[in-house]
Amino acid sequence: MDEVAIAIITGMVPLIFLATIPTTVQLVALFLMTCLLFVPERKLFRLIAITLLSFCWAAYQGQIQLQQISSLQGVKREVIAEVKTVSLGTEGSSRFFRIEREEGKRVFPPVLFRAKWEGDTTPLLAGQRWKILVSLRPAHSLLNEGGFDAQRWALSQHAPLTGTIYSGEPLDTEADWRQQFIQRVMQKMPELMNAPVLIALAFGEKGLIQKPEMLVLQRTGIAHLVAISGLHIGIAALFGGCLARMCQWFMPVRLIDYRFPLVVSEIFLLVYTWLAGCNAPAMRTAMAFSLWILLRYFRVRCHPWQVWLWGVALLLITDPMNLLSDSFWLSCFAVASLVFWFQWVPLPAKFQRHWYWCVIRWGHLQAGVTLLLLPLQTGIFHGINVASFLANMWAVPVVSLLTVPCVLVVLFLNIFPAGLLTGIQTLLWQGADYTLNLAMWGVRPFIGSWFALGENFLFVSLLGWVAIIFCRIGHVKQWVSILVSFCAVSVVWYGRIPAERWRVDMLDVGHGLSVLISRNGKGILYDTGNKWEGGSAAEQNILPFLNWHNIELEQIIISHNDMDHRGGLPFLQSRYPQASLRESSMSEGHLACVAGEHWQWQGLNFNVLWPEAKVADARNDDSCVIRIDDGSFSLLLTGDIEAGSERALIRKSKQKLHSTVLQVPHHGSNTSSSPPFLRAVSPESALTSAARFNKWHLPAHKVVSRYNKARYDWHSTSDSGQLSLFIYGDYWAIKGLREQLNPRWYHRRFGVSVDNE
Numbered sequence: 001m002d003e004v005a006i007a008i009i010t011g012m013v014p015l016i017f018l019a020t021i022p023t024t025v026q027l028v029a030l031f032l033m034t035c036l037l038f039v040p041e042r043k044l045f046r047l048i049a050i051t052l053l054s055f056c057w058a059a060y061q062g063q064i065q066l067q068q069i070s071s072l073q074g075v076k077r078e079v080i081a082e083v084k085t086v087s088l089g090t091e092g093s094s095r096f097f098r099i100e101r102e103e104g105k106r107v108f109p110p111v112l113f114r115a116k117w118e119g120d121t122t123p124l125l126a127g128q129r130w131k132i133l134v135s136l137r138p139a140h141s142l143l144n145e146g147g148f149d150a151q152r153w154a155l156s157q158h159a160p161l162t163g164t165i166y167s168g169e170p171l172d173t174e175a176d177w178r179q180q181f182i183q184r185v186m187q188k189m190p191e192l193m194n195a196p197v198l199i200a201l202a203f204g205e206k207g208l209i210q211k212p213e214m215l216v217l218q219r220t221g222i223a224h225l226v227a228i229s230g231l232h233i234g235i236a237a238l239f240g241g242c243l244a245r246m247c248q249w250f251m252p253v254r255l256i257d258y259r260f261p262l263v264v265s266e267i268f269l270l271v272y273t274w275l276a277g278c279n280a281p282a283m284r285t286a287m288a289f290s291l292w293i294l295l296r297y298f299r300v301r302c303h304p305w306q307v308w309l310w311g312v313a314l315l316l317i318t319d320p321m322n323l324l325s326d327s328f329w330l331s332c333f334a335v336a337s338l339v340f341w342f343q344w345v346p347l348p349a350k351f352q353r354h355w356y357w358c359v360i361r362w363g364h365l366q367a368g369v370t371l372l373l374l375p376l377q378t379g380i381f382h383g384i385n386v387a388s389f390l391a392n393m394w395a396v397p398v399v400s401l402l403t404v405p406c407v408l409v410v411l412f413l414n415i416f417p418a419g420l421l422t423g424i425q426t427l428l429w430q431g432a433d434y435t436l437n438l439a440m441w442g443v444r445p446f447i448g449s450w451f452a453l454g455e456n457f458l459f460v461s462l463l464g465w466v467a468i469i470f471c472r473i474g475h476v477k478q479w480v481s482i483l484v485s486f487c488a489v490s491v492v493w494y495g496r497i498p499a500e501r502w503r504v505d506m507l508d509v510g511h512g513l514s515v516l517i518s519r520n521g522k523g524i525l526y527d528t529g530n531k532w533e534g535g536s537a538a539e540q541n542i543l544p545f546l547n548w549h550n551i552e553l554e555q556i557i558i559s560h561n562d563m564d565h566r567g568g569l570p571f572l573q574s575r576y577p578q579a580s581l582r583e584s585s586m587s588e589g590h591l592a593c594v595a596g597e598h599w600q601w602q603g604l605n606f607n608v609l610w611p612e613a614k615v616a617d618a619r620n621d622d623s624c625v626i627r628i629d630d631g632s633f634s635l636l637l638t639g640d641i642e643a644g645s646e647r648a649l650i651r652k653s654k655q656k657l658h659s660t661v662l663q664v665p666h667h668g669s670n671t672s673s674s675p676p677f678l679r680a681v682s683p684e685s686a687l688t689s690a691a692r693f694n695k696w697h698l699p700a701h702k703v704v705s706r707y708n709k710a711r712y713d714w715h716s717t718s719d720s721g722q723l724s725l726f727i728y729g730d731y732w733a734i735k736g737l738r739e740q741l742n743p744r745w746y747h748r749r750f751g752v753s754v755d756n757e
Helices: 004-018 026-034 044-072 151-157 175-190 195-203 211-217 231-250 258-276 280-297 304-318 320-324 327-346 355-372 374-381 388-413 422-449 463-473 476-494 537-550 571-575 642-659 675-681 701-709 739-742
Strands: 077-083 095-102 106-115 129-138 162-173 383-385 450-452 504-507 515-520 521-527 552-558 580-583 599-602 604-610 625-629 634-637 661-664 686-690 713-716 723-727 732-736
Touching: 004 044, 004 304, 004 320, 044 106, 044 162, 044 304, 044 320, 095 129, 106 129, 151 320, 151 374, 151 422, 175 258, 195 388, 195 422, 211 422, 231 258, 231 280, 231 388, 231 463, 231 723, 258 280, 258 521, 280 304, 304 320, 304 327, 327 355, 327 374, 327 463, 355 388, 374 383, 374 686, 383 388, 388 422, 515 537, 537 571, 552 571, 604 642, 625 642, 642 675, 675 701, 701 713, 713 732, 723 739, 732 739
Parallel strands: 106 162, 521 552, 552 580, 634 661, 661 686, 686 713
Antiparallel strands: 077 095, 077 129, 095 106, 129 162, 383 450, 504 515, 504 723, 515 521, 599 604, 604 625, 625 634, 723 732
């Protein structure tokens, strides 16, 4: 069983790293070849066959999603879909719909899409079935180093499409049982300060939690407490088991059996998973716990590592797309870390016997999780709260032992008719709210202990694992030289010098612009992207990139006053108050960005070519045009200048325009990139920042054709995501994140053929 589980996991892991998924024909051929390996009576051949079959199964699941994207995207179509998102009384948020039929044909397996729609006259409730007219398009996300990979997340949720709904006709207006139960609970719920978090604890629905509250949870390292995870489902199973044991006190001895509490625990576990909406994390936890209960039921004795192996293999067999889920890896590594910690760093026996050592035992467990999950936390969240140990030491016992049991009892009491036990439910809700206040009171002082960690820290974060292994496999003195060597290598890794002399990154900020020039860990940012209600490109894309690469921002240049170019300025100024500001508008407290300005920075020359003077309100034609060069290679930043400014630049600065690389003016609009201007610049490559599905349809086809006919290499963030220009000693290279820096099949520009890419 162990070898089979390892073979299954080994066969599926490559799905994370593949640049392209084999075609259906290739998978069928591989499947037929694999079947031949089962013939010889040799275990090695059979394990290889299982590994290859697992790969075929995982790749096939990915291929299904790609085929569904290709077949369902495009024109308006009539579909029958079920509403999957629970209505919590909020409006304007995205909802998930599961397509059952498309143009009368059954869709199998059913596929999810996400859309913003409130229904025509009938309010949308989970479980309703609608006949809707919708146009679907592939899921597409902004892609930058250090940023959130929304495209990968969408595939892990089996929701590879987004939609625009034009009209709908309800076929079944009845809400499902879960939606009805949630509405019933919320109607009887009193006014509470922490109601949104309590709803999340009860049903796994976090839609009511406001951004400030969620930020507190994330920055203190206790966000896992509001997700229905292994901890809460385990408490539900324990609650059911304890209830069964209480019932056995009143049963005849001949009817008392060890299996009865296990069965009741499984029932409670499954019911709580259903209340959580059977979302992916809850389902994974339920399956893992069910496996453990099954082993206990049949009295199968096995090692903890065996249970872990079998559980991971079972989860991947049921859904190979778990491989793309960060929460899957967090869950698996959290359990693996605990098993490793308790076996390799056990507590002395005297601390394991008496109840009054429970704080020591809890601290020991929390220390192991904090230390051993550091590599995964750095890789996924790009930061750590140095006080998360203390925050979790306080909050987890309070929430797990007080808040969650109160919530579970309330949910259990709600199965009885309305009006009964209402007073008890109110008291329990108030108790849950009070204990949650107590938990938050204890962690709020640690909000400021969050520190962003860059890619250089990844190697250092493994030190905990290595140190434990070294200390256990031999006497410490015998491994001092190895530990010192590892620390030295970590320091070198952390402070390693990049191969390039300097680099330019055009970040993928959608419709907007943000270009970072960096050298020796310092950076100058040209434009800050857009902002919107509740967020900005600076917060979601620019700051994570700066943190990931450990770049200190020294200056911000704003080309002009359009919001898609200066929207993130306030946020960045709050994070980098020491960074100077340069722009062409008339305002106090900033450096001028007008023709004739010249300065040197990190050995690079910056020359401003346009505008000729400051203006009260800088618009497109007043964009700050800057030429950057190192004596050999040059970059021309143009903002949103249009044909009029291009002609003026040719008249006044024609000899200075020639550059190696050009930032395409105005996102590739037809009002810019005039042929005379392109001939004057004569770039070897052109970089443009544009959103894939923008309403202005930029870049214009005519403009792209103009660059291609002139044989200037064309690169766009809408195709490649983040674009990086690396300048080496005597050559340079442009690499896109989708194609070169991190080519993965789930990063593809979905909806186009491989040939067109």
